[in-house]
Amino acid sequence: MQHTNVAGPPAGIGSHLAGEVLLQVAGVTHAHGAERVLDRVDLTVRRGKTVTVVGPNGAGKTTLLRIAMGLLVPQAGTVQRRSGLRIGYVPQSFAVDATLPLSVDRLLATASRSPAARAELLREVGVDGLGERPLQVLSGGELRRVLLARALAREPELLVLDEPVQGVDIAGQAELYDLIARAVRSRGCGVLMVSHDLHLVMSTTDRVLCLNRHVCCEGAPESVGQHPEYLALFGGVPRGLAVYTHHHDHAHDEAGAVVPLEGGHSHPRDHAHDHTHRH
């Protein structure tokens, strides 16, 4: 098992995408106790590209993020981050104890020493003027925006967002995803994001990884949204089933080995396994 930072972009899967490789996870397997939560997962994030991980509860999404960021060392597989990679992280759960007197501005000050830059960031994420507010009185949506501002304050090359719209009402969710997409576009950083809802992030995502402990399917968002494994997991029915034109990017030879085809989504596993993971 390796866990290294590398100087150059490692060659590897997905090299047809533009942009320097910021992060590459290869063949990562991990178990909590006896329970295997990740099984031979591959993941590559490039500068300027957004990769979204979707999957049901308990699919190992957060574990994958933690391994990608180096918070957790996987039991098998390799994680390579570009050396000196600056990560801006928005965690899924964030609760400061009620006894800690901490204003929004002071939270940002743990990431950026410039008051002007902090005020500008709060403006950018749409919570202008909340700087002096204590963290504990923020609404769910305000807190998400403040955490995004803090992540951006580090001038990250890679933004890691774990359920960035958690605790936000439905109307606010699309708005927040738009905000994230704008912030990312103007900075050109890579994004690794976990989301519940593929359809909300479809327009702002370059690549989707459908995870249920192993990678069920992977590819462009439109392609994954029609994939039978994705639909099996999320209980949807493909629209226009009769004219369903889904195609695979690989076929199987006589021995069952994967033979790549051009375009479309990729599927790193053979198709013979059970698609209805119940846990």
Added chain:
Amino acid sequence: MQDFFVRALLGGVGVALITGPIGCFILWRRMVVFGAALSHSALLGVVLGLGLGIGVTPGALIVCVAVALAFLALSRDGRVSEDAVLNIVAHAALALGLIALTLLSSITGELLGFLFGDILAVSAGDLLWIWGGGAAVLAVLIAIWRPLLTMTVHEELAAVEGLPVAALRITFMLLVSVVTAVALKIVGALLIIALLVIPAAAARRLSTTPETMAVTAAGAGVVSVVVGLWSSLWWDLPASPAIVLAATLLFAFSLAAGRPLKTF
């Protein structure tokens, strides 16, 4: 003023100056149970110190550090909840300490002093421990203030940003161990946690930043010590409980006087 009273004041103020800021982090980091466990197990340190003839405070320091490290190792295991581990360790140490102290029949009379403190018996040597240890703890706390605060806000965030969270966690636990050991003579094993938690809690409603809360907590501790000691003198009250009660009154005042959370 008599010498013993001056020494008591100096000792109490020295302890309060450091329990205030450390107590703030204990509240913020939700480590009250850890603090209580350490202070209870300090009693075992008394036995060790007397048995080995190295003195009460060094004995308490050794046991506190050992308990902190044992907790660190056990909690990593993850099979038992941290609160359960702490309570097991703390009360096992307390029970062991009580039995051992009773078996050493020559010091049974001092048992009450070790449980509830004997601030009026503070010696010049104790003062050296309190002010020397306190200055060292304060210096380290100031040095690690920024990263420790970031880690207190969110540990994983701090780790992703490259802060040495494991080293910071151990350092803070060692600081609490030192504070507990030097405060043992002043307030006793059962009341140390009160001097850590109550002044910090009293400072909460009066503060808008972590730094002002730490300074206010130190001030609240000093006021509690002075008020407690004087009332112990005037009304012949036991000194340590009077100090804790004074701190509790300050906390009650802070609830009445402090601005509500929404507008601070």
